[in-house]
Amino acid sequence: MANKSVWSDNRFWQRTATWVTGFAAVLLIWLTFDTSAQISMGTDEDLKQGVTKRVPGPTVINYKIEYLMDAKRGHEVPVIGGKNAEGRSAFQEKEKFFGRDDWTEEEAGALLHLGKLGSQAKNCMNCHTLLGNGAYYAPDLTKAWLDPAWGPEGSLQAMTGKNTKEEAMAEFLQHPSQYPTHERMMPNLGITADEAKGLVAFLKHMSSIDTNGFPRNFGKIQGAVHGK
Amino acid sequence: MIDPSVIRPEIALDDFLPIFLSSALAMLFGGFYVGIYTAVKVKMLKSWAMPIAYLFWFLTAYSLYIMGSLMHVGEFTAKALIVSMIGYLLLPHAVYHMQHQVHEENEH
């Protein structure tokens, strides 16, 4: 009979399992507090004061949004309202959203609320990816607002016959199967004009979220590239 | 003009395949290492197979090295990979030792 050793004692391993699990859980909860504070949604005041938030307030829809390389962080970040001297968000340059650049906090918040609800009610995530999560049947929507195809010279905007990005996107969302962009089409989901407006606001807001450089090189290369 | 460094991804296009293969092989070889080690210890395999187990450990470490360098992992990740490889070398020894002891205590 060998000596009883602590290493072969089930109670020792039971305690180890309990402590390891407890420690990991406490660490996760602690990190959750820190992360929650960092990803809480900003306010209109933040934008006006030039405070950079990882998730800006809904009134970010009044501003121009770009996605530019940040030399210090080594990847692209959203730049809101034009660049300042350091290449960071200046929060100055506005951009009209459905004809206005003075959406109040309440109005913009209501629009974003409607859009987020719509994104769930229409089950977007089971074809598209949002922030890279979802299904892989349709393009990623993380930075869809910044997609050159919806821009002034883009093919998608031209297709809808609209003059602005937001109107083109809203038109497409309401009648997707009238504008086939590919053999694989988006089905008609009964999206109303209001809902489409909300969804576009949701997309514009999502493009302003600091995703640590995901996706990389978004929209930097246009035209043909050599595929495999 | 777009700065060319913006366009070029950090990982060269030709490096993606070797990265995927080396990381998959690292895992596979790692599985072989502990698998063969255990099989020899419980006498499912003859003892001459043991050096093969260690060869697989070496291949695991080498695959991870390739993966890490192609991916340009940071210093922190590089250190973590080295530590985990050493830990991984010792792991089956420690585990087998414990299991063996429990068996001895309970069955003989």
Next chain:
Amino acid sequence: MASNTLNESKQLATWYFTFAFILFGAQLLFGLVAATQFVMPGFLFEILDFSVARTLHINALVVWMVFAMFGSVYWLLPDETGINTIGIKMGKLLYWVFVAAIAVVVLVYIFVQVGPADQTTIWFIMEGREYIEAPRWADIGIVVVALGFVANLFLTGMKGKQTGIVTVLMADMIAFAGLYLAGMFFTDNISVDQYWWWWVIHLWVEATWEVFVGAIAAYGLITMIGAHRKVVEMWLWIEVAMLFGSGILGMGHHYFWIGTPEYWWEIGALFSALEPIPLVAMFVHVLYDWGKTQGAEEEAGNPASVINNKPAFTWFVLNAFGNFLGAGIWGFFHTLPQVNLYTHGTQFTSAHGHLAFFGAYATILIGMMYIAVQGKNNIKVLKNTKSSIWAVSMIAGGVMGMTVALTIAGYVQVLVSRAQMGATWAGYFDGQEGMWFAQGMDWRLIMGLVTFLGFALLAKDLLTTGKNPVHER
């Protein structure tokens, strides 16, 4: 099995397994619809769109596994605790509540599909969050059913013999039920939404479900090959420590790109690199116990196999290997942030999902179904049959084939759509049109059909076992 009448808890377990198996079939059917749509985009367009088929595909997957997990616990409880399961009447009632609720949810998914952008849709039609799409009323129902199940487990575990396996299951199942609550709220902030969504998804499949598998594997080794309980339970505790130790913070690998701070890169990389280790350990565990037990029997002059349920043991071994392959290898090679930047949200994830859900969970739960069939029919030694062998080969081969096809498709996507074109609309479709991508999708569909045929054989084998004279009674 001494008596002829099946213990009530085991009877309830067979109900759970039966419904799980039906849902398993539904999962495969809707998966085939979605796979066909990748090849022929017009298939069922605006009738049963990809989003609907895929919702059903992944929901049926989750729910059949939960059903089979509940069934497994009801099956092993009387064996482990030595007493009859307490509150079995309530268990039976909750079973029917659960089945009815699922039937309603599925019918709404198929016939209503989507709703207006307001809270009534979230409450009664669909929540639109991948894997936990079920409307809020059903969420509440699921929590009630899960709590009833946990109550049965706790009352029985505390009154009867509380073995290590039962203790692990008790702790694990309460975490499993509790975590679901993290997915039951609405927020306008998509980053916060995704943060908590992962609490449910990740802490289920990469923590609590894995520990559940460890506990079931321990039970299986004791039941099928007579492994030594003390050794098996010690392994189990070590596995729990390793799985939770790496899995809980392994969550970091989902927090690279959803708006969360950069420190998750280091946390995610470190703990993801550790996550395969318990999977290797679980693989070795099976090998070790098998070798030791068989060796001991042979030394005692008894060369016959120690395995009393060949098909179940095959599925358990496949589990040990598949868990390592699907969750370990297919998980690790796209988990480090440097590479995940390009692979996140491509068919790589899908390849990993297919092999990991199959390897880690489907296999062992099918194994438990074989154990239940053996117990239900009073079979001493359950042997392999032609259909059991063909079933396991075709299902495993089919899933592996789908995984390889999806991996190749994912590789094209990474190179074309991600590394070069940066995930734009045009970049996405350029990748989808690649020849290798398109062929990957063709092969995925073919391999999906192979899997489905394997499933049909599995059904046949499980249903005919009771009358098959080859088994020793």
